[in-house]
Amino acid sequence: MPTNARDRLITTAETLFYREGIQAVGISELIAAAGIGRASFYRHFESKEALLHAVLRCRNEKTLTVFGAALASCGSDPLRVFDVVAERYGADDFRGCAFINAMVEAADRHGETHRIAREHKLAQIRLLSDRLHESGYRQPDRLAGHFQLLIDGAVVGVLREGNTRPVEMARDIASHLLVSWRPTHSNR
Amino acid sequence: MPTNARDRLITTAETLFYREGIQAVGISELIAAAGIGRASFYRHFESKEALLHAVLRCRNEKTLTVFGAALASCGSDPLRVFDVVAERYGADDFRGCAFINAMVEAADRHGETHRIAREHKLAQIRLLSDRLHESGYRQPDRLAGHFQLLIDGAVVGVLREGNTRPVEMARDIASHLLVSWRPTHSNR
DNA sequence: AAATAATAGAACCGATCGGTACCATTTGAG
DNA sequence: CTCAAATGGTACCGATCGGTTCTATTATTT
Numbered sequence: 001m002p003t004n005a006r007d008r009l010i011t012t013a014e015t016l017f018y019r020e021g022i023q024a025v026g027i028s029e030l031i032a033a034a035g036i037g038r039a040s041f042y043r044h045f046e047s048k049e050a051l052l053h054a055v056l057r058c059r060n061e062k063t064l065t066v067f068g069a070a071l072a073s074c075g076s077d078p079l080r081v082f083d084v085v086a087e088r089y090g091a092d093d094f095r096g097c098a099f100i101n102a103m104v105e106a107a108d109r110h111g112e113t114h115r116i117a118r119e120h121k122l123a124q125i126r127l128l129s130d131r132l133h134e135s136g137y138r139q140p141d142r143l144a145g146h147f148q149l150l151i152d153g154a155v156v157g158v159l160r161e162g163n164t165r166p167v168e169m170a171r172d173i174a175s176h177l178l179v180s181w182r183p184t185h186s187n188r
Numbered sequence: 189m190p191t192n193a194r195d196r197l198i199t200t201a202e203t204l205f206y207r208e209g210i211q212a213v214g215i216s217e218l219i220a221a222a223g224i225g226r227a228s229f230y231r232h233f234e235s236k237e238a239l240l241h242a243v244l245r246c247r248n249e250k251t252l253t254v255f256g257a258a259l260a261s262c263g264s265d266p267l268r269v270f271d272v273v274a275e276r277y278g279a280d281d282f283r284g285c286a287f288i289n290a291m292v293e294a295a296d297r298h299g300e301t302h303r304i305a306r307e308h309k310l311a312q313i314r315l316l317s318d319r320l321h322e323s324g325y326r327q328p329d330r331l332a333g334h335f336q337l338l339i340d341g342a343v344v345g346v347l348r349e350g351n352t353r354p355v356e357m358a359r360d361i362a363s364h365l366l367v368s369w370r371p372t373h374s375n376r
Numbered sequence: 377a378a379a380t381a382a383t384a385g386a387a388c389c390g391a392t393c394g395g396t397a398c399c400a401t402t403t404g405a406g
Numbered sequence: 407c408t409c410a411a412a413t414g415g416t417a418c419c420g421a422t423c424g425g426t427t428c429t430a431t432t433a434t435t436t
Contacts, residue, residue: 038416040413096292228383387428393422
């Protein structure tokens with residue numbers, strides 16, 4: 001747990017928002033869990049919504065880093081992305097994608113929350129695309145978009161079904177795509 | 189607008205819950221929009237949550253009917269499902285899938301809301317499977333599950349991107365699947 | 377027409393909401 | 407050591423939350 005008050009708020013909020021839902025977490029509950037005075041909270045964030053945006057931006061950086069590292073460890077087989085995903089989605093406290101959830105709870109489709117969620121996925125697609133390009137697949141952007149759609153579908157499926165079989169499904173589908181976009185020649 | 193008080197509440201709630209989010213709609217706002225007395229509300233539903241479940245069950249039946257009819261109109265080309273989907277998702281007031289949204293807002297993964305959402309998608313997969321089976325595709329259950337995953341991914345994508353291109357993506361992916369599971373012989 | 381049921385609306389309940397103001401304590405820099 | 411900044415805690419603000427109770431009115435039924 002960070003000693004810094006601001007970071008402690010972000011860390012605590014990240015956990016609570018994800019577990020309970022954003023609207024469901026009150027300021028009182030939040031600052032109590034973080035051990036922060038009420039005034040200190042509003043000294044660091046002008047509102048609950050501002051805190052949410054900070055949380056999302058923080059999570060954006062973190063998950064992109066992790067995702068990038070995972071991609072790098074996939075070697076020449078992009079399908080292994082789904083193994084990484086499956087492990088994350090199999091956690092007991094899995095409650096879907098924090099960005100999708102935030103988007104759903106923030107009704108305004110043109111608000112900052114949606115913008116952050118959109119940016120996040122675009123960046124993730126970029127990572128995927130780079131990886132696919134390096135592995136020699138044709139139209140990596142297009143293929144990366146398809147992968148992202150499969151991941152999104154898997155997230156929703158896992159949340160709904162309560163098991164990680166949707167991830168296996170997504171992997172199966174992706175394998176079909178890969179044989180169609182098979183590399184003309186391996187780059188490594 | 190139905191004259192019956194109960195139906196009027198369900199219809200109004202369906203609109204407001206979808207547009208504003210479930211938690212964001214208060215009882216006062218709801219009954220005012222429906223033109224219903226406060227006491228009458230609690231005479232028909234024991235709680236806000238009970239109303240939500242009624243709304244979801246109602247929407248379940250309606251959308252299944254529509255979806256079934258759309259499937260029937262697809263002829264021998266299952267890909268046309270995605271045209272139907274694209275039209276629905278292109279609406280100005282599109283805010284994702286009501287069942288997914290309800291699932292996200294209801295943090296409890298084992299609650300009634302999740303159960304209803306799960307049942308709904310299972311029923312939808314069943315319709316898809318029947319259709320694919322009639323068209324002579326092998327492993328229709330499996331293929332239907334894949335279609336559902338693609339639809340879920342498209343829903344999320346459209347909500348995030350603000351356009352219906354994810355549906356076209358899903359359609360592209362589905363076309364790849366279909367050639368792999370091509371019917372051994374046409375049934376019609 | 378009389379009796380019964382259902383209605384809309386308002387008053388009210390305790391609890392909680394997001395946010396502000398103030399205070400006593402702790403912390404860190406000069 | 408001193409002083410100023412930042413902190414955690416508490417009380418408080420108006421507003422709204424989900425839900426209960428009551429009343430006066432409207433429909434329905436007989």
